[in-house]
Amino acid sequence: MNVAAYALRRLLLIVPTLLGVTLLTFALSRLVPGDPARLAAGAQATPEMYEQIRREFGLDQPLPAQYWGYLTGLFQGDWGRSILSRRSVVEDLQTYWPATLELVLVAMAIATLVGVPLGVVSAVRADRPVDQASRLVSLVGVSVPAFWLAVLLQLFFGLRLGWLPVSGRLGSAFAAPPHLTGLYLVDSAAAGQWATFGDAARQLVLPALTLSFPALATIARFTRASLLETLGQDYVRTARAKGVAERRVVLRHALRNALIPTITMIGLSFGWSMGGSVLVETVFDWPGIGLYATKSALTLDFSPIMGIALLYGLVFSLINIGVDLTYGLLDPRIARGAA
């Protein structure tokens, strides 16, 4: 099987999984103890208003009909309405997704740029103090509650030292840059608004650092283990035996192969960070999907939750396919094995 056919098959397999996701979240949304229509109508609603809201959201239909309506709507770009914001879920997702994407991308960049070198140093100096220290950092990194770390960083760098802002995507003095990608760093740079760029970057520091920490720890641990294993391989011994400089042995011979499993881990961490962004966004009042999810869950507003689950399910599946394809590109043995 060639790569294109493999990719296509994987893409097609996403469809039944995502259908399953819609069925699961739909079932959940109908399990909710409270009555969403009552919630939307408010305490002072007349019976007529209540009935109208039930009709408006299709809550007066039998369950299979409701599900079918939801499903056909999905394909027509109607992902339901948020009962509380009264906007369409698609609109809301379009508004909030770039904020989350920007946060996760920056966090993953930090995690990779710090995590991989940390893992390399750890493996090369295995069991020396540098290694012990970096393993301690990794261990704490995967154990620390992100929401607590976020609160501590806010307290220290925001409130005590006053160095960095503690909430939102932009300071009040700045307007959002002209919309291009929705990523403020990119949009402001493209528009040449460097002051806005600087402010957006400052706003990103604390949330991105918080979010990067668990991923950084995992990536460092993984790189270390993988490189240690590679360094024990015969071809590395051969390279050393023929007199290749140690630096070159590590960076050219061993690391290239050791990084293949690490790339899988980076891909997976990307998915986890999307989930983790819920907590970080909640603490830093970051107007992304995570904050939207929290607000919706707390008010039992299920259409947004269903939309978020579907969007994240899609992104997560695509990342997985991307990781597998990259894997094949980097390690020809695997691509050939699949043939």
Next chain:
Amino acid sequence: MSARGALVGAGPGRTRRAAWSPSERQRRALRRFRQSPLSMVGLAIIAVLVLVAVVGPFLVPYPDDAAGAVNIREKLDPPSAAHVFGTDQVGRDVFTRVVVGARTSLLAGLTVIALALSVGTLLGAVAGFFGGKVDDAIMRVTDIFLTIPDLILAMAFAAALGPGLFNVMVAVSLVWWPGYCRLARANVIALREAQFAEAARAIGASRRRLLFGHVLPNAFPTILVKASMDVGFAVLTTAALGFIGLGTQPPTPDWGVMIADGRKYLREAWWYSTFPGLAILLAVLAFNLLGDGLRDVLDPRARKGA
């Protein structure tokens, strides 16, 4: 995790385990575990936490503060001899509430893993052992669960089930069983053709006996390693749901809820959020260390990942 433990184990531990009598194997395993200082630290912390969770609530300095006591005159007092972790916005002793919260958190962590492990392992074992359509069906369901980020799915379940500690435990278990299902399935597939399974089949063991008497017990060590680490992450996840506001309801002390409450007084009372967070960190760290140590002992093949 510990390099020293790994080195000690790397010699004889690598040879065929079946060559030893069980008692010999257990002795070696125990020694390997003891020689890994970090695992012992993890075990010690867990022992202290369990002790705190069991007897702590009877020994705390201000038992009334675990419930809804109000001492407004002492509100937001910094740490002192009378209140070592300070007090909260209604003057309750933070130390007392952190200690009592240990019971909630550990109970939640252990229950979640017990539920997820039993359901997941059973389904995974059945899927791996019987294969075919049963396997396909179960695996497609795990696909669905594993496609949605853990926390989002847990939030959805928690919201649908309604607030309260019990519902949170159920919600997190519902999110976590697929991990055990996958692991148990992979193990059972690898083991069902092993020699000992072949031997049992040859002497006429029934399929049920083969699966539950022979294959599954041999798959269990790997599952146990995952479980020991996951208890910590289950504590973390239930605390996270509490933090968001989808978990334990007041006045029951919960570490996540305390951090969320303390956030509102961050400027004037740093201690309020700090101590419950440290407690979570300590618990998660301890179970991680224990899991690393157990992996060295029970699952030597996976040790390279330390």
